[in-house]
Each structure stands twice: as structure tokens, then as C-alpha cells.
Amino acid sequence: MDAAPAGKTAEQPDPPPRFVVGSTLRHVLVMTATGTAGLIAIFIVDLVSLLYISWLGDPSLTAGVGLATVLMFFTVSINVGLMIPIGALVSRALGARRPEDARRLATSCSILMAVLATLVSIVLLPLLPWILRALGAHGQTLTVAHNFLLIALPTNVLMALGMAFSTILRAAGDAKRSMYATLSVAAVTVILDPVLIFGLDLRTNGAAITINIARVVYLVVAYLFVTRFHGLLTRPNLKGVMADARPFSAIAVPAILTNIAAPAANAFFTSIMARFGDPAIAASAIIDRVTPVAFGGLFALAGAIGPVLGQNWGAQRYDRMKQVLKDALNFTIIYVACVWMILYLVRVPITDAFHAQGLTAELVQFFCQLSGPIWFFVGLVFVSNASFNNLGYPLLSTFFNWGRATLGMIPFAYFGAEIGGPKGALIGIGLGSVAFGIAAIITAFWTIRRLERQASASS
Structure with a gap:
């Protein structure tokens, strides 16, 4: 992983952290505007995806994907809770002009987030039939929801890493590239959903496959932005990861409970x-x-x-x-x-x-x-x-x-x-x-x- 942004020399003084200078109102507005664009794009894309499924004319397909989405929202809520300590710890280190600590924290926290997201998927996968029945699924609806989650749930770790890198970008003040990474999910979904659902006749499984492809693109785009423009990732170190697990969990646990x-x-x-x-x-x-x-x-x-x-x-x-x-x-x-x-x-x-x-x-x-x-x-x-x-x-x-x-x-x-x-x-x-x-x-x-x-x- 890159340790320093391209083009930076040892003779150049470190610029002040972006949010420590300038208008606080401008920072709030820019960060909020870019974040709003990404969020609303995702909300609208989720709506469009379900709309495509509804065009298939089978209520059980729509219901199955709807129930699957309920469970996926739970995993995303956990991921959002895991994002919070990354933003808090990395931005704090950057504000204190401790770039080495910021790089170490960004790397350690991303690894911890990926491990926990993987564990969530591992725990949920064998419980899917029971959970879906508890949500009211049965018959064809249960089959659709179960198959959808079997395809989409294992890639939760990719989504988690993409969200981690996007959070690192925001912690560094790069709201624009964080937004671009988020919008990549929307772009892939809008293009591939109709192709896979209707063109290849994969129906609901096509929508699940689109989710996986979008997550891969999201991860790649966010990783390239973090490494090429900010150098906020470094070679992982087990000792450092274990040491950073304590401050990470101190924020992550209550944040997940909050979400x-x-x-x-x-x-x-x-x-x-x-x-x-x-x-x-x-x-x-x-x-x-x-x-x-x-x-x-x-x-x-x-x-x-x-x-x-x-x-x-x-x-x-x-x-x-x-x-x-x-x-x-x-x-x-x-x-x-x-x-x-x-x-x-x-x-x-x-x-x-x-x-x-x-x-x-x-x-x-x-x-x-x-x-x-x-x-x-x-x-x-x-x-x-x-x-x-x-x-x-x-x-x-x-x-x-x-x-x-x-x-x-x-x-x-x-x-x-x-x-x-x-x-x-x-x-x-x-x-x-x-x-x-x-x-x-x-x-x-x-x-x-x-x-x-x-x-x-x-x-």
C-alpha cells in the first residue's frame, strides 16, 4: 500500500489540515452537499432496483427482494457504525498533524472493519431461513429472499472496505472524491440492473449479482483515491492493529448500538x-x-x-x-x-x-x-x-x-x-x-x- 501521496517531497512543509483553516460554514456545506448527493443517489437507486423487480409482474419476487433488503439494511447499519471510529480517529490524528498515526489508524481500522463485517456475514448466512421465516417469508417469497441473500451477503466485506476508504477520504477533507466513490455504486447499478434482470433473464438473482459488481467497483475506486491522492494507507502491522483495536471498539460498539x-x-x-x-x-x-x-x-x-x-x-x-x-x-x-x-x-x-x-x-x-x-x-x-x-x-x-x-x-x-x-x-x-x-x-x-x-x- 502507498505510504505517501504522489509528488510530495521531503522539503515541502506539511500544509495545515483542511478543516482547521478557512470558513467552518463552508466546510460544513461542502461536506454535506457532497454527502447528500451520494446518499440520495443510493436511496433512489434502491428504489429503482425494486421498481425493476416489480416490472416482472410477480408479487412474490418483489416481496422476496423487499424482505432481503430489510436484512441487508441491518448489515449496512452495522457497517455505518464501524465507519464512525475510522472518521473520528483518522481526522483527529490529521488535525493534530500526526500523519504517521493517521496512516496507521486508517489501515488498522479498515482491517478491523473488514474482519467484523466478515463475521457478521458468517453468523447470518446459516440463520437465513429462520430469520426470513420470522419476518413472514414463506413459499416462493422465502426462496427468492434466501437466494438473493446467498449471493449478496458474502460480499458485505467488500462494501465494508469501500465504506472504510470512503470515510478516510472524508476524514482527510476530500468530500468530492468520497462522493465520486459512492456515486460509482449508483452508476453500476443503473447500467447493469436492466441488463442482468431483463437482458440475461436472471431476474432477482441478476439484481443480487449487480450488487456484488457495484461493491467491487466501489472498493476499487475508493482505494485508488485514498492511496494515489492522500497516501493514507500503509503496510499493515499485527501489533499496530491489535493496539488500535481498543480505541476503535470504544467508539464502534456504542455507535453500532446507536445505529x-x-x-x-x-x-x-x-x-x-x-x-x-x-x-x-x-x-x-x-x-x-x-x-x-x-x-x-x-x-x-x-x-x-x-x-x-x-x-x-x-x-x-x-x-x-x-x-x-x-x-x-x-x-x-x-x-x-x-x-x-x-x-x-x-x-x-x-x-x-x-x-x-x-x-x-x-x-x-x-x-x-x-x-x-x-x-x-x-x-x-x-x-x-x-x-x-x-x-x-x-x-x-x-x-x-x-x-x-x-x-x-x-x-x-x-x-x-x-x-x-x-x-x-x-x-x-x-x-x-x-x-x-x-x-x-x-x-x-x-x-x-x-x-x-x-x-x-x-x-
């Missing part, structure tokens, strides 16, 4: 909506598809501010760290307000596009009217979690995410449904997010002040 809170919360909310029949379940499904595309900027913001905070912490620029949180807060306000207005204006066309009628259309349109306040406070939790994960307080991230998913959802959604039906459940989610959103952002600013006091006391 799986969302699927748990969604499962509970679906069970609440199921009490009101299939139309309510259909509305929940449509909302789940609209939400990540509409509010993808908030998901990207959470990933964007981590490297910026990490580098400035390494450089002990606590003033800039506070400003990053303020910039993220202002972005959240403006972004949510704009998306809320758009959703309100297109609420009827959205339901028409999904051919929603009756209660289903009513609930989707009601969500569009209510989405702004809900997602503003959820966005505050996202921003705060990114701060906690990158500044040495990952357990706080776990606390606030699970707190919102349990205390902030279960009683509010349950009693909201009892009082106002499915609309009451939606209102309950919004009310439950308020307290946790406000408490999380206040705590995030407090952690920075505490780090600053600790640094002053030790100097």
Missing part, C-alpha cells in the same frame, strides 16, 4: 400503524420511502461534521468546534424549512404517484404537513450524535438515540394512537422528539466546553 435504534423504532411504529389496517401500513411504507430522499441532507450533515470536528479537536481549536455546531444548527433550520415547504406543496402529487387512496393518501398528506417539526428535532439528535461520536462521548450518542427510540416514541406514539388514531401516532412521534432534540444539542455544546476546560487544566 440499530432506528430499525427498532421503525418496527414498533409499524406495529402501531398495523392496528389500523392495511391502508395505514401502506401509508407507513410510503412515508419510509419519501423520508430518506426528502431529508437525506440531515443524514449527510451528521456524517459531514464529524471530520470537521475531529480535525479541530486534534488542533485544539475549540472556538471552531463550537462554530461548527452553530453552523450545523443553522443549516438544519434552513434545510428543514425548505423541505417542509416542498413536501407541503407536493403532498397530493406524491400520493397520486403511489396511487394512494382513502386513509393511505390522508395519512401521507398529513405527514407532509407535519414533517417539518418532527425532522427538525430529529435533526438535532443527528447533529449531536455526530459530535458525541467524534469527540470521545459515544455513549451519549447511544443514550440519546435509544432514548428517542424508546421513551421519546413508545409512550407518545401509543397514547397518540389511542387518542387520535394513526394521525395521533404521527403527532406523538413529533412530540416525543422535542425533548430529546433540545437536550441532545445542549449536551453537545457542553461536551465541547468540557474538553476545552480539560485542555486548559492540563496545559
Whole structure:
């Protein structure tokens, strides 16, 4: 592996870390914009892939791929949790002007992520029939989902490594190339899906094979960007990997626990909506598809501010760290307000596009009217979690995410449904997010002040 970027000589002084100088707002906006483009591309591609399968005209195929996607989302959530310590540790080392440590950490953490992703696949593969039956699969649907996962699940390690290298790029401030690596997945999927599904008549297996090819391309592109332009990988060393496993796991374990809170919360909310029949379940499904595309900027913001905070912490620029949180807060306000207005204006066309009628259309349109306040406070939790994960307080991230998913959802959604039906459940989610959103952002600013006091006391 390359140890230094091409063209660099020993006589040239090291430039300052990218995020330690310049406008913090610009860094936040650039990182978020590039991250949003990559995320939304993936969300849209996932939707298109399922749309292709639906064109085959067999509901069991669509259901099978849908169930397989549920399980794959779980593995991706674990991978995202494993990405967080890579971004935090590498960006912190770069901010402190310790490039050798950054290279060692990038290499060690990537290896650890690959090993854990492989173990996840090994554990899940023999359990697939049992898990799929527990999810409600049977007959042809079970066969389709099982075959799909047998093809796609073993390459989870390739996806994990690609995500690791993409995170290293973002930690170095190279948001553009990180975005290009992510977009390579979308490009491969859009081109190969129709060829394999329809042209070669591989049907659902063709979609699974496309996933594997896209993961290979993603890994290669991200690796080349990391090694050729940043030199942030070095020859792996077992002793170094073992030493770095401790700080890696200290962030990774709570980050994974944090990430799986969302699927748990969604499962509970679906069970609440199921009490009101299939139309309510259909509305929940449509909302789940609209939400990540509409509010993808908030998901990207959470990933964007981590490297910026990490580098400035390494450089002990606590003033800039506070400003990053303020910039993220202002972005959240403006972004949510704009998306809320758009959703309100297109609420009827959205339901028409999904051919929603009756209660289903009513609930989707009601969500569009209510989405702004809900997602503003959820966005505050996202921003705060990114701060906690990158500044040495990952357990706080776990606390606030699970707190919102349990205390902030279960009683509010349950009693909201009892009082106002499915609309009451939606209102309950919004009310439950308020307290946790406000408490999380206040705590995030407090952690920075505490780090600053600790640094002053030790100097």
C-alpha cells in the first residue's frame, strides 16, 4: 500500500489540515452537499432496483427482494457504525498533524472493519431461513429472499472496505472524491440492473449479482483515491492493529448500538400503524420511502461534521468546534424549512404517484404537513450524535438515540394512537422528539466546553 501521496517531497512543509483553516460554514456545506448527493443517489437507486423487480409482474419476487433488503439494511447499519471510529480517529490524528498515526489508524481500522463485517456475514448466512421465516417469508417469497441473500451477503466485506476508504477520504477533507466513490455504486447499478434482470433473464438473482459488481467497483475506486491522492494507507502491522483495536471498539460498539435504534423504532411504529389496517401500513411504507430522499441532507450533515470536528479537536481549536455546531444548527433550520415547504406543496402529487387512496393518501398528506417539526428535532439528535461520536462521548450518542427510540416514541406514539388514531401516532412521534432534540444539542455544546476546560487544566 502507498505510504505517501504522489509528488510530495521531503522539503515541502506539511500544509495545515483542511478543516482547521478557512470558513467552518463552508466546510460544513461542502461536506454535506457532497454527502447528500451520494446518499440520495443510493436511496433512489434502491428504489429503482425494486421498481425493476416489480416490472416482472410477480408479487412474490418483489416481496422476496423487499424482505432481503430489510436484512441487508441491518448489515449496512452495522457497517455505518464501524465507519464512525475510522472518521473520528483518522481526522483527529490529521488535525493534530500526526500523519504517521493517521496512516496507521486508517489501515488498522479498515482491517478491523473488514474482519467484523466478515463475521457478521458468517453468523447470518446459516440463520437465513429462520430469520426470513420470522419476518413472514414463506413459499416462493422465502426462496427468492434466501437466494438473493446467498449471493449478496458474502460480499458485505467488500462494501465494508469501500465504506472504510470512503470515510478516510472524508476524514482527510476530500468530500468530492468520497462522493465520486459512492456515486460509482449508483452508476453500476443503473447500467447493469436492466441488463442482468431483463437482458440475461436472471431476474432477482441478476439484481443480487449487480450488487456484488457495484461493491467491487466501489472498493476499487475508493482505494485508488485514498492511496494515489492522500497516501493514507500503509503496510499493515499485527501489533499496530491489535493496539488500535481498543480505541476503535470504544467508539464502534456504542455507535453500532446507536445505529440499530432506528430499525427498532421503525418496527414498533409499524406495529402501531398495523392496528389500523392495511391502508395505514401502506401509508407507513410510503412515508419510509419519501423520508430518506426528502431529508437525506440531515443524514449527510451528521456524517459531514464529524471530520470537521475531529480535525479541530486534534488542533485544539475549540472556538471552531463550537462554530461548527452553530453552523450545523443553522443549516438544519434552513434545510428543514425548505423541505417542509416542498413536501407541503407536493403532498397530493406524491400520493397520486403511489396511487394512494382513502386513509393511505390522508395519512401521507398529513405527514407532509407535519414533517417539518418532527425532522427538525430529529435533526438535532443527528447533529449531536455526530459530535458525541467524534469527540470521545459515544455513549451519549447511544443514550440519546435509544432514548428517542424508546421513551421519546413508545409512550407518545401509543397514547397518540389511542387518542387520535394513526394521525395521533404521527403527532406523538413529533412530540416525543422535542425533548430529546433540545437536550441532545445542549449536551453537545457542553461536551465541547468540557474538553476545552480539560485542555486548559492540563496545559
